Amino acid sequence: RLAFGEFADILFASTRAVPRAALAAGYSFRHPEVEGALRASV
Numbered sequence: 001r002l003a004f005g006e007f008a009d010i011l012f013a014s015t016r017a018v019p020r021a022a023l024a025a026g027y028s029f030r031h032p033e034v035e036g037a038l039r040a041s042v
Helices: 007-013 022-023 032-040
Strands: none
Touching: 007 032
């Protein structure tokens, strides 16, 4: 959250979207949560 400042509140408080079609097809995400993906990107 430190890296994104006020923008972190928007990222982490926004509506949770679920990729139902991808999950139903058996796709597994490297970072299933946005916070993990953001940590990996910095």
